[in-house]
Amino acid sequence: MPRGGARVVSGPAPDPNALRRNRKDDRSSWTMLPAEGRPGPPPAWPLSEPSAREQDMWSELWEKPQALMWEQLGQVLEVALFTRTLIEAEQVDAKVDVRKLARQYLDSLGLSVQGMLRNRWKIVAVAESNMRPEDEDENAFVPPRRSARDRMKVVPFRGDRG
Template sequence: MPGPAPKPAAQRRRTNAAPGTIQLPAEGRRGNPPKWPLSTPKPSSWPSLWRLPQAVAWERLHLTRVVARYAATLVLAESPDGSAAILGEVRQMEDRLGLNPMAMLRLRWEISAPVEQASSAEVTRLDDYRDL
């Protein structure tokens, strides 16, 4: 027995289909960084983190405190007293925040190609080439 007839195309859906990728602007997030949300001193990397393309997604997902914890932990990991445990925590946070290519792939984030300025082109007449 062949089984039931296939559904019409309009009714088909794949339950295991992954959602599409999210395009992040190559120029990064514009504007000032959010206010530092923690009671610890603000790291110098805070503004530069919020200029990354990933910051557009962080803002949509309201991850300001998570990014702040990452920035504060990064300072600890890069200090002379930084331990392997703290460095491991930073690596895991980088994965969660999409700060490396594999993490971006898992999150289905893609940095869109920068828009190039179109150069003015000279229009040529086809009549000039017909006799050749």
């Protein structure tokens, strides 16, 4: 294994509020997910017979905003494995390795703050969302852009300092 160099999650996570958001490559790189979440029933459970707790967690997870992206990316199996791992990690006597794996799933599925930033996902009100059911192309939606100048207009200028 190499000792130095870049890693998949090395460096700071992307910041959706950075001042240089008007770069050409950033225009469509952030996906705005509607806060209301994914409508409809969850997909069929892909693993062996689920426990009652797994069924409840499965349904709950598929109502989250991130579920729109899991569905689009075909991550049904990953979400099921996360569900099963999370239920195991909840146990008092769970092994550290199981808890670490659950944490890794949280990040990779965008269920943690770091995971949301790394996936470049942001949860917003429906009016601000760029996810629309009729959009099939993942590049069809573009987040709203504001220039640095527009963001600075929030603070009114007061010329009289006295």
